[in-house]
Amino acid sequence: MAAETLSAKGQQTRLAIEQAARKLFAERGFHGTTLADITSAAGKSPAVFYRYFTDKEDLLAALAQSFLHDVVEPSGLSVPLAESPDDREFFTSVVTGYWNMFKQNIGIMIAVAQLAATQRRFAAVQNEFRRFGMDIVAASVRRAQEQGYGLELNPEHTAAAIALLFENFTTVFVGRSGLGMELSDEDAIATLSTIWKKTLYGF
Numbered sequence: 001m002a003a004e005t006l007s008a009k010g011q012q013t014r015l016a017i018e019q020a021a022r023k024l025f026a027e028r029g030f031h032g033t034t035l036a037d038i039t040s041a042a043g044k045s046p047a048v049f050y051r052y053f054t055d056k057e058d059l060l061a062a063l064a065q066s067f068l069h070d071v072v073e074p075s076g077l078s079v080p081l082a083e084s085p086d087d088r089e090f091f092t093s094v095v096t097g098y099w100n101m102f103k104q105n106i107g108i109m110i111a112v113a114q115l116a117a118t119q120r121r122f123a124a125v126q127n128e129f130r131r132f133g134m135d136i137v138a139a140s141v142r143r144a145q146e147q148g149y150g151l152e153l154n155p156e157h158t159a160a161a162i163a164l165l166f167e168n169f170t171t172v173f174v175g176r177s178g179l180g181m182e183l184s185d186e187d188a189i190a191t192l193s194t195i196w197k198k199t200l201y202g203f
Contacts, residue, residue: 014052016042018066021059025107030060030114057115064112064125067105072132079136081143085201091193094136095166099189102170110171133163137196144200153200162196 020041024033035056039049053059082090102109112129115122138159144150150158169192173183183191 010052013044013048017044017049017052017059018063021056022063022105022107025060025063025111026105027107030056030107030111057119060108060111060115061121061125063108064122067108068125068128071101071105072129081140082200085144085147085149085203088193088197090140091197092189095189095193095196098133098166099170099174099185099192103174103185106174113171130163130167133166134159137162140196141200149202150200158199162199165195166192 017038021033021038024037024041028037033056035046035049038056038059039046053062079094080090109129112122112126116126117123134156136159138155141150141153141155141158145153145155169188172179173188
């Protein structure tokens with residue numbers, strides 16, 4: 001049932017289910033979370049769940065679309081480009097926003113990535129996430145080229161490479177990496193910012 005057609009009580013109930021799922025997906029993973037876990041955490045019955053969602057995947061799809069359209073897309077509208085090759089603030093601020101957005105929604109991001117391998121609808125959502133990042137990086141490449149740097153770079157190819165590097169790095173280190181390497185948020189952001197800036201400007 002579409003959220004906009006619900007009564008105030010219905011919206012509260014749906015929101016409680018979504019908040020419970022978001023928290024549990026982050027803590028236990030999508031596959032480690034059952035419908036019973038979600039309804040129990042939300043204080044609702046399984047019968048109530050099915051008034052709003054057909055199954056757990058339908059719930060994840062709703063969470064992913066909400067995240068994409070309410071958080072990801074609006075954040076891209078206000079991103080300025082680097083003023084000069086020395087504008088470290090641009091890279092740091094954009095990466096900080098990306099990192100925090102990913103961290104706060106880690107359960108959704110990882111679940112979408114897992115299901116994207118086998119389900120077209122989640123692959124489509126994942127590609128929308130990726131396109132958001134790629135568009136910003138491609139614009140930053142073009143800005144650097146206007147300033148006389150990175151002229152050998154193909155903006156679209158470079159954007160895909162950097163966006164996918166960010167995605168995989170963030171997925172591993174926001175979650176439990178298992179690599180025996182601990183990175184603070186500050187170190188992770190500095191690493192990604194430096195890689196991005198040096199790719200464009202060489203320093």
